[in-house]
Amino acid sequence: MAYGRYALDYSLSTYLCDLTFMQTINSNKKNTLSWLWLMALTVISTFIGLVINNKALFIASVLFIVFLKGQQIIDIFMELAHAPKLWRRLLLGYVTLLPIIIGFIYIL
Amino acid sequence: MSNQLNDSINSNPEFTLVGIKNEQILEKCLPGDLAMWFFILAELTVFAILFIGFAVSEQLNAEMFIEGKAKLHQISGLINTLTLITSSFFVALALNAMHKGDGKKSAKLLVIAKLVASVYIAVKVWEYMSLFDQNIDIETNTFFTLYFMITFFHLMHVLLGMVILIFIAMKAANNEYNASNISGYESGASYWHMVDMLWIILFPLIYVI
Incomplete structure (x- = not known):
C-alpha cells in the first residue's frame, strides 16, 4: 500500500511537472525574444571595440555580454529558470565566475 | 478535467x-536526465580549463596572440555564433512542439536546427582551409596550437550534438516521445544548448578580445 501511494504521488508529480512546465515555462514568444536578444548582443559584442577605446572597459563590456548571453541560454533555452536551484546556480555560477576569472587575467 | x-x-x-x-x-x-547534467558539468569544467589556459598564454605571449588573432576571420566567427544561437533557438522550439505532443512538427524544427548548424561546420572547415593555405597549422606557434585545439574540440562536440539531434528527430517523427517519456529529448536538447553556450564564451575570447 505504501509503495502504491508512492507510485501514485510520483506519477502525479511527474504529470503535474510536465503540465506546469508546458504552461508556465515553455513559450515560443519567450524563446523568440530571447533569440533576438542573443543575436543583438552578439553583434554588439563583436563591434563594441569600435566605440570603446579603453582596453579594460572594452574587455569588461565583452565579458559582461558573455554573462548576459549565458544567462539567457540557461534560463530560457535550457529551461533552468524553474529547475532545482542548485543546478541553476551551478550553471549561472559558471557564466559568472569564468568571465570574471578571464577578466582578471586580461586586465590585471 | x-x-x-x-x-x-x-x-x-x-x-x-x-x-x-x-x-x-x-x-x-x-529537464532531462540527471546523468546528462553531470556530464554537462564535466564538459564545462574541461572547457573552463582550456579557456583559462588560453587567457594565461595570451598574457605570457601578448604579441604572438595579437598577430595570431589578426590572421583570424572575425566575421566567420560572428557568423558561427549567430548560426549556433539560431540552431539552439530551433531546438528550443522543437522541444516546445514535442511538449505539446506534435512529434512531426518537432522533427521538422530539429531538421531546420541541423541545417543551420551545418552552416557552422561549413564555415569552420572553410576557416581551417584558408589558414592551411597560408601555411598555418597546429604547429605554427602557441596561439595556433591552442586555437586549433580548442576550436576543433568544440567542433567535435557540435558533430556529436548533431548525431544526438538526428536520433531525437527520428524518434520524434515516429511520435515515440510523450509527456511521461521525454527525458531523452530534453537531455539531447540540453547538450546542444551547452555546445552553444561554450561557443558564446569561446568566440569573444579567441576572436574579439
Missing part, C-alpha cells in the same frame, strides 16, 4: 495535490 486542473495550477501558487505545492512542483523540474 485537464483544463480545470490547468486553471487551478496557474491561478493559485498555493495549489496542492497529493501534498505537492505548485511552486514545489516547478522547483523539481530539471
